[in-house]
Amino acid sequence: MKRVILSLALFTSSLFAHSAIMSCFDNGDGSITCEGGFSDGSSASGVNFKVEQNGKTIFEAKMSEDSEVTFKKPSSQYSAVFDAGEGHQVYVKGSDITE
Amino acid sequence: MKKMILKTVAVTALLSSSAYAHFQMVYTPQTALTKGQTIEFKHIFTHPFSDEHTMDMAGVEEFFVINKEEKTDLKDTLKSITFKGSSNSGKAYESSYKARKMGDHLFVMTPTPYYEKNEDAYIQQITKTVVNVAGAPSDWDAELGLKAEIVPLTKPYAIWEHGSFTGIVKSNGTVVPFAEIEVEYLNRDVDMKNNQMGKSKVEAPQDSFVTMTIKANKDGEFTFAIPKAGFWAFCALGVGSVKEYKGKELSQDAVIWVEAKAMK
Numbered sequence: 001m002k003r004v005i006l007s008l009a010l011f012t013s014s015l016f017a018h019s020a021i022m023s024c025f026d027n028g029d030g031s032i033t034c035e036g037g038f039s040d041g042s043s044a045s046g047v048n049f050k051v052e053q054n055g056k057t058i059f060e061a062k063m064s065e066d067s068e069v070t071f072k073k074p075s076s077q078y079s080a081v082f083d084a085g086e087g088h089q090v091y092v093k094g095s096d097i098t099e
Numbered sequence: 100m101k102k103m104i105l106k107t108v109a110v111t112a113l114l115s116s117s118a119y120a121h122f123q124m125v126y127t128p129q130t131a132l133t134k135g136q137t138i139e140f141k142h143i144f145t146h147p148f149s150d151e152h153t154m155d156m157a158g159v160e161e162f163f164v165i166n167k168e169e170k171t172d173l174k175d176t177l178k179s180i181t182f183k184g185s186s187n188s189g190k191a192y193e194s195s196y197k198a199r200k201m202g203d204h205l206f207v208m209t210p211t212p213y214y215e216k217n218e219d220a221y222i223q224q225i226t227k228t229v230v231n232v233a234g235a236p237s238d239w240d241a242e243l244g245l246k247a248e249i250v251p252l253t254k255p256y257a258i259w260e261h262g263s264f265t266g267i268v269k270s271n272g273t274v275v276p277f278a279e280i281e282v283e284y285l286n287r288d289v290d291m292k293n294n295q296m297g298k299s300k301v302e303a304p305q306d307s308f309v310t311m312t313i314k315a316n317k318d319g320e321f322t323f324a325i326p327k328a329g330f331w332a333f334c335a336l337g338v339g340s341v342k343e344y345k346g347k348e349l350s351q352d353a354v355i356w357v358e359a360k361a362m363k
Contacts, residue, residue, distance in 0.1 A: 022233070
């Protein structure tokens with residue numbers, strides 16, 4: 001039981017004491033890859049990810065084992081959103097994503 | 100008497116080595132990148148503070164990068180260039196790398212030993228440079244078990260001006276107590292386009308400020324307070340396990356570059 005509490009505490013600290021980070025790049029083949037992570041180096045595997053366009057979610061996924069998501073490049077303006085919970089959302093504008 | 104002579108010889112050797120403080124550069128202008136991008140490197144063997152002589156690199160034995168524990172050989176990306184220092188030009192290399200993935204890209208270069216005529220000995224500086232993409236750490240503190248290695252305890256790309264850098268000197272994974280470490284400031288802007296050094300930025304009041312010599316403690320650990328933003332290099336002298344090359348003495352050194360940013 002003690003161990004459970006300890007691991008919970010660690011989990012909490014990794015979620016709240018560290019900032020969420022995302023970096024995206026254009027694969028040059030019509031797809032975009034976004035990679036999520038945390039400032040303490042912990043994995044973003046399983047963290048929610050979405051693509052928004054005009055306030056609507058057009059794509060949703062969870063970060064892979066490698067903390068990555070690859071999606072089809074939307075035709076007009078969009079934002080990639082790494083959603084690690086309240087206060088831990090990272091928005092990257094499509095126009096800032098380059099090859 | 101014999102001992103005395105030996106001591107004198109050793110002291111002279113040390114003196115001359117500090118008078119010619121060589122540093123292998125694996126240089127890219129920005130080590131903390133906000134997002135993935137293609138980065139350019141210059142690989143120059145020089146004296147970063149005084150820029151008194153640019154050595155002709157003898158070649159490269161190994162050049163690779165590690166990102167998220169994955170090693171990629173980059174030796175084929177090296178291209179020969181001539182780099183112009185303020186007093187002469189020397190053989191150097193340049194390379195280009197797509198730093199796309201988030202996290203740390205830990206670059207390691209092992210040059211072919213360089214023959215230093217003044218010392219009738221060879222120098223080989225196994226050099227580390229760490230570039231980070233987007234602020235998520237991954238491999239910066241990796242211990243690679245190199246023949247000569249400085250393992251950082253401070254992220255080499257995340258140091259504020261007036262901050263400090265701490266590292267541990269190792270050889271094949273074993274600490275080197277009381278290792279002698281030379282420290283130099285890159286006192287020039289590197290003109291990446293024209294392959295030449297710019298004007299010097301600061302003046303040293305005396306020679307001991309050009310190449311600063313510090314020592315590691317009994318655990319091979321050292322800390323250096325960084326007085327100015329820019330690039331700083333640390334070189335642990337002769338700590339490598341290989342002591343001879345082509346029948347002559349070899350100084351196998353460990354170099355690491357760090358970059359401090361101004362607070363503004």
